Amino acid sequence: METCVITTGLCKRYGSETCVDRLSLQVPEGAVYGFLGPNGAGKTTTLKMLLGLVHPSEGSVRLMGHELTPRTRLAVLKEVGSLIESPSYYGHLTARENLEIVRRLRGLPGEKIDEALRTVRLDGQARKPVSHFSLGMKQRLGIAAALVGRPRLLLLDEPTNGLDPSGIQEMRELIRSLPSRFGMTVIVSSHLLGEIDQMADHVGVIRRGRLVYQGTMSGLHGMSAARLALRTQDNARARSLLPSARSDGEWLMLDAMSDSEAARISLKLAEAGVGLVRMEQRETSLEDIFLRLTGTEETL
Amino acid sequence: MRLWLSVEWKKARRRRLWLPVAALVAMQGLWLAWAVRGMDMQEAAQGYLGCLYQLPMMNAIVMPVAAAVLVSRLCDMEHRGDTFKQLFTMQPAYGLFDAKLVLGGAWLLAAVAGQLAAIRLVGAWKGFSDALTMGDVLCYLGGQFLVSLFLALLLQALSLRYKNQFIPLAAGLILGFLGLMSMFFPPAVMRISPAAYYGLLSNVRMVWDRDTRVVTYFRRPFPWDDLGLLAAAMAALYLWGRRDFVNREV
Numbered sequence: 001m002e003t004c005v006i007t008t009g010l011c012k013r014y015g016s017e018t019c020v021d022r023l024s025l026q027v028p029e030g031a032v033y034g035f036l037g038p039n040g041a042g043k044t045t046t047l048k049m050l051l052g053l054v055h056p057s058e059g060s061v062r063l064m065g066h067e068l069t070p071r072t073r074l075a076v077l078k079e080v081g082s083l084i085e086s087p088s089y090y091g092h093l094t095a096r097e098n099l100e101i102v103r104r105l106r107g108l109p110g111e112k113i114d115e116a117l118r119t120v121r122l123d124g125q126a127r128k129p130v131s132h133f134s135l136g137m138k139q140r141l142g143i144a145a146a147l148v149g150r151p152r153l154l155l156l157d158e159p160t161n162g163l164d165p166s167g168i169q170e171m172r173e174l175i176r177s178l179p180s181r182f183g184m185t186v187i188v189s190s191h192l193l194g195e196i197d198q199m200a201d202h203v204g205v206i207r208r209g210r211l212v213y214q215g216t217m218s219g220l221h222g223m224s225a226a227r228l229a230l231r232t233q234d235n236a237r238a239r240s241l242l243p244s245a246r247s248d249g250e251w252l253m254l255d256a257m258s259d260s261e262a263a264r265i266s267l268k269l270a271e272a273g274v275g276l277v278r279m280e281q282r283e284t285s286l287e288d289i290f291l292r293l294t295g296t297e298e299t300l
Numbered sequence: 301m302r303l304w305l306s307v308e309w310k311k312a313r314r315r316r317l318w319l320p321v322a323a324l325v326a327m328q329g330l331w332l333a334w335a336v337r338g339m340d341m342q343e344a345a346q347g348y349l350g351c352l353y354q355l356p357m358m359n360a361i362v363m364p365v366a367a368a369v370l371v372s373r374l375c376d377m378e379h380r381g382d383t384f385k386q387l388f389t390m391q392p393a394y395g396l397f398d399a400k401l402v403l404g405g406a407w408l409l410a411a412v413a414g415q416l417a418a419i420r421l422v423g424a425w426k427g428f429s430d431a432l433t434m435g436d437v438l439c440y441l442g443g444q445f446l447v448s449l450f451l452a453l454l455l456q457a458l459s460l461r462y463k464n465q466f467i468p469l470a471a472g473l474i475l476g477f478l479g480l481m482s483m484f485f486p487p488a489v490m491r492i493s494p495a496a497y498y499g500l501l502s503n504v505r506m507v508w509d510r511d512t513r514v515v516t517y518f519r520r521p522f523p524w525d526d527l528g529l530l531a532a533a534m535a536a537l538y539l540w541g542r543r544d545f546v547n548r549e550v
Contacts, residue, residue: 051389054549077389088386090377092314104307105390145386 004029004153004185005050010059012045012209019045021209022059027187027202030179034200034217035189038294042209043189044085047155050187051082064152078106081151083159087142091131095122095141098130099148108149116144119174135162143171154178156188160195168195175199193290207294224284226256230265233275241272256281304391304399311377312403320369321407325414328358332422339426347428349517351419352440352504359415359444359498360479366411367451368472371404375459375468384550393546401449401456408448412441436503439522443501446527450534451475451494457541461548491529500526 005027012020020042027033037043048054050061052073061068066076089098099113117123120140125133130141139162146154156175160168176199178184190196196203196217203220205213213220230245230252232238238252239245242265245252254265262279269276332351339347378384378396387396416437423432454475459468479495490496506517 048385048549051385053385053388074390074392080389082386082389084385086382088383089381090311090383091381092377093311097310097313101307101310102386102390104303104310105387107303 002029003027004064005187006062008060010046010049010061011057012049012054013057019209020049023211025204025211026214027185029185030183031202032176032179032186032188032200034196034203035187035206036193036196036203037191037206039191041206043206044157047084047157047189050155051077051080079152080155081146082155083142083146084157087138088145089130089138089141092129094127094129096126098141099145102145102148106149112149116148119147120144136164136167139163150182150184152184154184154186156186158190159188172199193286197286205290205293212293220289221286223289224286226281226283228254228256228262229280229282230254230276231278232269233277237272238269238274241268241274301398304395305402308399308403312374315373315377317370317373317407320366321411321414324362324366324411325418328355328415329418331358332418336422336426344426345429346517347426348419348423348430348432348436349504351422352436353502353506353517355415355419356444356498356502357483360482360495361476363448363498364451364472364475364479364495367408367448368455368469370407371452371455371459372465372468374400374404375456376465379463388550394542397542397545401453404452404456405449408452409445412444412448416440439503444498446530447497447501450530453534453537453541454494457544460545497526497530
């Protein structure tokens, strides 16, 4: 699988404050890449740097094999669609007229507008002024504008904002289908783990501007494997008897095991005269992992 | 540039950009008609010159306000729709800046042309007997348009910089007020006020005879030195305003 987006040591500083800190993203071609992090972690700033809307203090961006520089930016971005923060629109124009502006600037044929409107199911509202649209419809229009011309890469910043529950579900399904339907690579940011879990196959987790995890979604799920937690009357002695055990406060943690293996451990401890007080299986939820990665003290 | 202009034209649909221009020309036309209503034959003998002298004075007061309304309507839609972050992925920022300036400038040129049409209509109505020469028309059109373009440039830079459109509108009012006040000062001081160039670039002057209480209008050579000064200021403002807009992060 080729890499569609590569950032190397990407930094953004405002005065003494570092918003994005040496970020090195690798987004595979044809993936839905979830860019996950708490509010204020630096997701939007990063996406803006990928589009050249914010100038990096350090580092470089490579999109679809091309270095993003002030000179190459617009040529490279011809194949990139984006929806950053909130949808961009002219309220006094209709949905079709809004997309016509995008189409003209991208130099695309007229039928691309109908295609984009159909994709987000706005074809019935095409002649209505956007100022009369609900927030959800405006969000759909924003997605349609990003989809005009089927770009190779799509950057969506919290795209389900403002949508009702059925709209959210529909949007998630749409995003998930884009790589197979149109061969797109999608980067979608969110502060909601469940949302990314439903849409993405790759994930990058950012905390205070730093990438704290990058890999496949299944890899993140792998981190939530079950473990066996033990509490004994003498944890130090128990640990010497069980070399694979790790201390976690008053507990000893072991990788998940079969019942017979667990029984063997309890007998081993009893034979050594170490009283087993508690033995329980623990599952680390995806939320726990996310909170551990991003820091529990931050609001989500 | 043609593409960016066509896009700007498309965006400006239903924004009624013609309204401040039409209102300005209608108001000035009515004022001219009122001013010449009791004109006798002797006064009609220099009717066109009188109009070419008076309208620039009026422009100095009202044109900054009209330009501010026009420019603000052109730029406000980008702030309202939060469109910069989308547009700048498809067109260079300088392209947007230039296209807006050209479109705003075109409407202001239409306003100046409308003023000339109003002068001609009033002249035909009252039977002005002096000549409205091609030189007069070109001096008026060129001089008044360039000052308007300078004001549009200044107001556009403000309008694109600040989301709050009260700032360019207030700037328009202040420029109009300074234009009015500048008429009471000698030319050297007038040159500080942008709107004063409406009068400075006029090729018509007047003398008022205190004893006979008669006003006499006369032509003078076009003030190329003042035009040079304005052009230099405009170039500097264009470079600053455009660079400020292009370098901004959105």
